[in-house]
Amino acid sequence: MWKKFLGKFNKGLGIDLGSCNTLIYQQDRGIVIVESSVVAVNNRTDQILAIGDEARRMLGKTPPHIIATKPLEYGIISDFEVTEKMLKYFLNKVRSGRFFFPAMPKIIVGVPLDVTAVEKKAVEDVLLSAGASEVFLVENILATAIGARIPIQDATGNMVVSLGGGLTEVAVISLNGIVNWKVSRVAGLALDQDIINFAREEFNLILGEMVAEDIKKKIGSAITLKEHLEMPMRGRDVLTGLPKEVKVDDVGIREAINHSLEKILNTIKATLETTPPELVADIYQKGIYLTGGSAQLKGIDKFISDNIKIPVHITDDPSTCAVRGMGVLLDDEILLKDIVVSAA
Numbered sequence: 003m004w005k006k007f008l009g010k011f012n013k014g015l016g017i018d019l020g021s022c023n024t025l026i027y028q029q030d031r032g033i034v035i036v037e038s039s040v041v042a043v044n045n046r047t048d049q050i051l052a053i054g055d056e057a058r059r060m061l062g063k064t065p066p067h068i069i070a071t072k073p074l075e076y077g078i079i080s081d082f083e084v085t086e087k088m089l090k091y092f093l094n095k096v097r098s099g100r101f102f103f104p105a106m107p108k109i110i111v112g113v114p115l116d117v118t119a120v121e122k123k124a125v126e127d128v129l130l131s132a133g134a135s136e137v138f139l140v141e142n143i144l145a146t147a148i149g150a151r152i153p154i155q156d157a158t159g160n161m162v163v164s165l166g167g168g169l170t171e172v173a174v175i176s177l178n179g180i181v182n183w184k185v186s187r188v189a190g191l192a193l194d195q196d197i198i199n200f201a202r203e204e205f206n207l208i209l210g211e212m213v214a215e216d217i218k219k220k221i222g223s224a225i226t227l228k229e230h231l232e233m234p235m236r237g238r239d240v241l242t243g244l245p246k247e248v249k250v251d252d253v254g255i256r257e258a259i260n261h262s263l264e265k266i267l268n269t270i271k272a273t274l275e276t277t278p279p280e281l282v283a284d285i286y287q288k289g290i291y292l293t294g295g296s297a298q299l300k301g302i303d304k305f306i307s308d309n310i311k312i313p314v315h316i317t318d319d320p321s322t323c324a325v326r327g328m329g330v331l332l333d334d335e336i337l338l339k340d341i342v343v344s345a346a
């Protein structure tokens with residue numbers, strides 16, 4: 003009775019701990035945190051200077067003794083201590099918005115498909131030490147499918163492709179289970195790196211990560227566009243060391259990222275090739291569901307459907323599907339029990 007009473011106030015949380023962004027969903031409230039997974043630390047004093055979007059704005063702009071780091075790489079924790087500090091900060095932020103919040107809640111957190119036992123344990127441990135009372139691990143891609151309201155409980159094949167920052171995850175889901183999957187480390191961040199390499203090779207221009215990402219979002223595309231897009235690309239000249247600006251257009255950026263887009267395509271093809279034929283037939287009929295932040299790259303849906311001759315649907319609000327799926331799971335204990343991954 004007492005537990006039930008406390009439970010009324012102690013809302014569960016869902017956390018999508020991504021290579022680029024961390025999102026938190028609070029039961030009965032919805033999405034309460036959308037922040038960059040970045041932490042700025044002063045190396046001399048070991049002090050944390052900024053966390054989240056504020057730290058991200060410091061990327062590439064810090065003096066030598068300050069480093070802005072991403073504590074997650076390819077969807078897994080690469081720096082345990084910094085991840086813990088980042089999570090504590092976000093969890094406090096969620097708490098401070100509440101009038102009454104007696105204890106730390108149960109937390110559902112997503113993991114990638116290729117996660118190892120050690121990495122799963124690290125995610126569980128980091129959340130327990132950040133204050134969770136109970137931790138439930140779920141595969142990010144299943145949470146994404148649930149958030150996108152794809153009928154994964156049916157006995158039909160559903161292909162979900164998540165294009166994130168560090169990872170491309172492809173899964174075929176049927177009866178709430180993953181029948182076949184592939185993961186590639188070519189995703190949004192790889193596209194930014196392609197643009198950095200292109201600027202250096204073509205123009206002797208050194209670009210910052212944020213500049214490259216901005217160019218990708220504004221004029222990057224996977225197919226020829228109806229309109230011609232161009233913008234200035236600002237960086238430092240390799241030879242003179244001075245600031246330099248050149249004009250770049252959608253054609254140049256498309257060439258720069260094409261190789262990585264082919265790799266993403268091959269990951270999808272390879273998954274289809276190893277999927278049982280009955281399920282492939284379903285996928286042909288229903289199409290592929292595309293999600294994750296990089297699903298917003300212009301023309302990416304058409305690029306995939308033109309190449310593999312299967313319709314592609316971009317899910318609504320593709321960046322938040324995973325955390326919204328965790329929100330559904332917070333209210334559906336039976337489904338959570340069915341899909342939870344053991345941390346051992």
Ligand SMILES: Nc1ncnc2c1ncn2[C@@H]1O[C@H](COP(=O)(O)OP(=O)(O)OP(=O)(O)O)[C@@H](O)[C@H]1O
Binds near residue numbers: 022024168294
């Ligand atoms: N409009 C856009 N066009 C192209 N790419 C975009 C756009 N908006 C966001 N992105 C890219 O989406 C990526 C972030 O997506 P998302 O938040 O799903 O990743 P993540 O969950 O943090 O990473 P991962 O799941 O791979 O660990 C970034 O690489 C970002 O540049």
Ligand SMILES: [Mg+2]
Binds near residue numbers: 020142167294
């Ligand atoms: Mg993600």
